[in-house]
Amino acid sequence: MKKFGLFLIGAVASIILLSQIGPLLGLVISAVILYFAFKQYVKATSTTGKIGWGIAGIIMLVITASNLPAIIGLAAVYVLYLVYKKWNNNKKQSIISKNSSDDPFQNFEKQWSELNK
Template sequence: MKKFMLFIAGLIALFVLLANLGPMILLGVSVWLLYIVFKQFIKSDSTAGKIGWVIAGLLILSIAFANIYAVIGVGAAYVLYVIYKQWQDEKHDDDIIVPSKTEDPFTNFEKQWAEMKNY
């Protein structure tokens, strides 16, 4: 049942991610443009040029901050990543060898070795 719920949550997160892919691309372009504006601001020698680059940077920054759907898409991508990691951890839990209760002195060693191998 747990894997089914993880699958359903992952499917929902995937759909949310795909629905918000456009705004996420716009956010990435906005961040890239902000980087370019910052580099040009640093290169500029004149006060008027610096003021112009600050105005351009504030305009691009307002576009980036107004794009809340991109933040939702990034959150969905993170949820999808967490679900993937959880799914992978469940696969490795099946690989642990549980030794039987015997008089063998190496039983505890084999159990600890199996646990260390999974980390």
């Protein structure tokens, strides 16, 4: 039942991520151009260069702000990561529980070999 819940949450997060791919790409591209415009603004020595890069930066800031709904897509990516991590964690725990034994003699042998090292 736990796996079904994880699968359901993962499916919903995948659908949300797929619906937000366009805004995510727009956000990334506009943020990169905004960063480039800021770096050029700082490097510019002339007043006209600073004004030009400042205007370009403001335009890119507005474009970046228009893509802010893409944060929902980023949250979906994070949820998918958590589901993936939890799904694999359950597999490791089941393997560990199958390998561990309650036999006192096997546990004694393990502890004795660790003490002799």
